[in-house]
Structures are given as C-alpha cells and as structure tokens.
Amino acid sequence: MNDTPTVDDRRNQLVDRIVADRPLPAAVERALRTVHREEHLPGLDPADAYTDQAVTIKDNPSGPQPLSCASVPSVVAMMLAQLDAQPGEHVLEIGAGTGYNAALLAELVGPEGEVTTVDIDADVALHAREALNRTGYERVRVMERDGLRGAPEFGPYDRMIATVGIWDVPAPWWQQLADGGRLVLPLRWRGQTRSVALTRQGGRLVSDGMELCGFVPVIGQNGERTAELADGTIRLHYDQDQAVDSGLLADVFASPFTEEWSNAHVAGDESFDGIWLRATAFDDSVCRIEVTQEALGQGVRRPAIPVRSPAVVVGGSLAYLIVQRDDDTAQRPFRLGAVGYGPDGPDLARRLVSHITAWSQDRTAVPHMTVLPAGALLDDLPAGHGILKEDCRIVLDYERNSA
Template identity: 50%
Template sequence: MTTRTPPSPEALRDLMVDRIRADGWALTPAVEQAMRTIPRHAFVTGHPLENAYGEAAVITKRAGTGAALSCASEPLIVAMMLDQLDVQPGHNILEVGAGTGYNAALLATLTGDGRNVTTVDIDPEVTAGARKNLDATGFEAVTVITRDGTLGDVEHGPYDRLILTVGTWDIPVAWWEQLRPGARIVVPLRWRGQTRSIAFAYTDGRLESDSMQLCGFVPLVGQAGEHTHEATDGVTLTWDTDQNINPSAIGTTLHRGEQASIWSTVTVDGEEPFDGVWLRLTVTDPATCRIRATHEAIDAGICNPAIPALTAALVEDTSIAYLALRRAADDGLWELGATGHGPAATALAERIVNQVKAWDTTRTATPHITVQRRADAHAETGTASGTIAKTHATMTLQYPQGGHVGDR
C-alpha cells in the first residue's frame, strides 16, 4: 500500500496561478510573480489548503442570518482587479475592505514598500484578523485602520491607486479628495441591480472608464443607494434610489396572471453568458432594475425570469417585464426573450427584446462610463437614458457607434 503525499502549498499556489493565467488574467509579470509568492493559505487560516488555493471565494465571517460579511475573494477576481489597477513601484495605495489582508500583501509586493499601502475596514474583527495575518507574513509596514471605508484615509494620502474589495453603490466625496491627479481606481460598482469591476482613470476631476468586468462582492456597509423589497411571496425587486418603484403594486400585477411573451430568435448555449443584455439595458432604459424569484414562485406560475436569482427587469407604474429563456429548436441552445405583466406588458417586453437584438450584434461591447461629482455635473439626472444619479456622483454611460469600449 502506498501513501500519497499531499501537494505542498507551493505546488497548489502554482496550480492556482496557472489556472488564472489560462483564464487570461495575472497578465503582467509583476502580478503573476506576486501571486506565486504570497502564501494565500497564511491569510485563510482554519481552512483546508485546497480551499485556500481553490477557485472559489473563502467566507471568513458570516452574519447571524448566514450572509457573508467578509471573505477572501476568488483568486481569479483578485488577479483581474490587480491587472485593472496597474500598480507601479512606489505608488501610494488605499484599499477599502481589508478582508484577510491577502490583497494588501499583494499590493505591498507590487508597490515595493508596505509603508505605501493603507487598508481600511469598518469591522474591528476584520481589521484585527488582517493585522495579525500581515504581521505573521512579514508585512508589518502595511497600515491597517478600523474606519468607515467611505471616509478613506486622508492621513496617508494622496493616493496614486484606490481599490475596493467590497461592492459600492457610490463614489463618496472623500475618495475624490484623496486622489492624486492621474490616479487610477478600481471599484466593484453597483447600478440597476448589477455589479461590475470598473477601472477608472482620474483626469481633470472626472473618472473615465477603460476596463469593465462582471463581478460580485459583499456590499460596503452604510450605503443606502438601493432598495430591496418583496413584491409578493418569493419575488423580490431591487432598484436604485433615483427610481420610483412600488413593489406591492407589481406584486398585485403578477398575481393577476396576465402576461405577454416576445421572443428574439437570438440564442445562447448553456455555458454562454448573456449579462451584456442587462448591461445594455442599464445604458438605454432608465426603467431597468432587478427581479429575483424563488423556485416556489416559479413553480406557482407567478413569474419565470431567465436566471431566478438575478435577472434584469423593466418596471413602469404597475407593469413589469423581465428577460426570459426557452429551449430553442436547435437542441442545446436557448432562445432569449422577455415576458411582461400588466397594462404595458407588451411594450416593456419589446424594449427588452430590442436590446437583446442590439447585444447580439456586438456581444462583447461595453459602454464607456464617465463619473463626476454631483456638484460638478450639469446634466439632467435620474430620468435620461444613460445618466444615473448617485448621492455623491453622477454616471454617464454610452455605447460609441460601432465601438467596443472597455473590451479586454
């Protein structure tokens, strides 16, 4: 009988980075080397080595409800965001969301001096854990602060790079004020119910996007830019504060059972993402929000969104429509369409299908996003397509004619 020797942390780490490279990330030699060097298992203590170097995020703290409060992000997402951030030696860096301290260790390696890295988190238990892990791995020079992340850290600024490892709905005033001219920020930004990791260049008081990737993150504590309420048993809507949505009215509409479905003839296979339709809707239709349905609600015939946990929807007055899927004639493919409920069911469904067809012509295209502080923005906000009002900032989103802005 032979005893199999378990793989070493170094071997597992190399396999992790090899997977990331195969997926097209850790593109720069500096990011690749940092990820091959920093012992991730030392930051997720109490978890098996296979989990530390696996493909999934590792939850390190949960609420009493079971919701994740802090985690070590999926390694591929870590590499993706570091590629987007483009840290150069000597950069002064602010990280919001301390997590386990692993990302701060990577940032310290990339900039060349831990004294150039400050990480802040509102949760003292999280910062204590990050501090302990950083000290144990030789990164004592990294500054760890317990503070509301929306305040940043003016004492150690201004910053050449700002990165968030938590989801944010807004760009608070303090972050703007702590950036150097020519700075770069990477934020998992939420709008219209979905989240994208966006890299922005800070130029002339504006943030201009040049990279955008789908992602999901634990939300930043304390921001109140979104509403999430149950419309009826098993059906939940999420929308932004600049939208006027009455979930109970939509719940009543869904229970009436009247609906209209329109199909696009656009198909996807079982593994092909179509989140770009939702992204396009956020640019073109101010009624865009998010619907979530339990399997019980679907089985009861209340609604049937394309992806039960997160699907784009349009809501106006007492009407709703959402992206839908059905089996295509060609086995193995799915046809995209939309299902509407209420007086404007057909009109709303047609608006979704029009964007499905537009997406089909350039499936990898992403919009260019300009963000300004609200005090500096003069465009009408909250109602115009492609303009979204936040509390402290205004976003303007646009697909250039024939362009593929933001593609990697």
C-alpha cells in the same frame, strides 16, 4: 513516492488555471505565486485555500450575505490587473478582508511603495493585521476605519481599490485620489455590479474597462431599495432614484403573461449579463428581479436566472429576461426572450427584447463610463445616459467606446 501536491504546488496550479483563462501582467502573476493565501485563512485546509472560490471569514447575523470574505482568487487577479499598481506607488485599499489582497499589493508596489488598508469591522481589521504580520508584511498599514471616509492623512494615493461592493463613489475619495491616479471598484447600479477601472482626469473619473463581478456590499451606503411582491415570494431590487411603486404592482402576477422572443441564442456556458449592462445605458426602468422557488411553484414564469435577472418596470407592469432550449443540435441551443406582466407587459417585453437584440450584435462591447461629483454642472456632463446617485453622477455611452 508521495504524489500528494504540496501547498506550493496547489498555489501554482491555481495560478496556472487563472492565467490560462485570462493572461495577467507579469507582476500580478508573480505576486499571486508569491503570497501564501493559506496563511490568511488559518484553520482552512490548504487544498481549499487554493480553489477558485470565496471563503467567508465573518458571518452576518442579520442577513444572508457575510460581513467579510476572502474574494474569489480569479476576481482578485482580474482587479489587480485593472489597477496596474507600480513599484513605489501609494495605494489605498477599502476592505481589508483577510489581508491577502493587501499582501499582493505590497508585492506590487515593493519596499519603496506604501499600502494602507482600512476596514470598518474591528475583528476583520485585527485578522488582517495578524495575518500580515505573520507573513512578513508588517509594513502594510491596517486601520479600523469606515472605508467611505478613506484615509486622508496618508493621501493622496496613486491607486485606490475597493474590495467591497460600492453603490456610490463617496465624496471624500475624490480628494484622496491624485490627478492621473487610478480607482478600481465593484460599482453597483440598476441591480448589477461591475468592477470598473477609472482614471482621474481633473474633476472627473473616466473608465477604460469593466468586468462582471459580485461583492459583499459596503456598510453605510443604502441607495438600493427592495419591493416585495406576491406575498414576499418575488422581490424587485432597484435604485432610490427609480420610480418603482409596489402598490401598483401588488396584483401584477395574478394577470396572464405574454412572451416575446428574440433571434438571439446562447450556449449553455455563455454569459448574457451584457444584456443587463447595455440596458442600463439606455433605460431608466431597469432593475433586478428575484423569484423564489415558492413563486415558481405557483406558476410564475421562470426568469433566466431566478435570483438575479434584469427586469424593466413601469407603473403597474413589468417584464424580465427568460430563456428556453430551442435547438439541441445548434452550437447555441438556448433562445433569449422576455416575459411581460400587467397591462403594459407586452410593450415592456418588446422593449427588453430590443436590448437583447442590440447586445447580440456586439456581445463583448462595454460602455464608456464617466463619473463626476454630484454637484457638477450639467454643462460639464459628456453625452450619454446619466444616472444620478447621492455623491456622484454616472454617464454611460456606448458610442464613444465604439468610435
């Protein structure tokens, strides 16, 4: 008797694991069990196609991140649940990837619906086209196109979804999403990324949920900046509207540091990214710090996560999130705090601790987000904390979501 799982077994086992962690709409679960991911990843062992991991399909010769990859299946499922595509709808996907997500969308909208997927890279678009043809989804429209332009000739769309990281909501998308239509995108601000579900209500987009995620950034948006410190062993990643001056911070890590500790504790497998999210809704100084092993070896205080921890930066001082094991007998043995460098480091560390404390009082809360075109009148802005990008304004508000 051969007990080796078949490809179908592996597909269903993966979906079983995803559903056990996060209940899905029946239509999304059915699509995941129907579409053959391995057919979109030729040359890969089918067993590897059904692990909950991303798979690179095109490397980037000029950087560490791939040009294109097949997204983590559980993230694909989460975003499709956010999108809530219905039979007969017209859907636009930005980022064709392997064509796998477009095939799932085709299952969701059915034969009466339409799916258009676009990708700026000719090789990626061709890969998607061939995979979709091979698996019986010839009706999906694949276009080699800058996704920031969308595909107005086939709009308006009931649903739009981006499967690449987006720093700004491009102006052309506003005209292509029908009023009442839904947009799901991995939106990046202040160094962190959330998959945000937005519904168009006239001249604005309003959220009803956001989830932590990470995606390869879209080509053509350059709103994030990087400041290299300590001979390039430490990097700050910040938005173009933030006043970060690397010259003022040149010697900041040569100064003594100050630690401040909160009363908040976490378990080893407990996410604390909500601290970062909450801080962005109140504090314009929040960005991301990346500390290399070389810097750690030179005595720089270890961030909570060396490659991606929230920091606050003002002038020639900064502070960032740290963690230490506090009580091995407790259910949550790790204590959260902040370390500050520079003359105002202690004050900034206390500021970050205040964000930790606020998060700890309601760890699952997420802000309400309103997105408006960049030219929207100030009188039209809802109450909350505003972040200005090139093509849009974002307003974040925790009070509204807790009401």
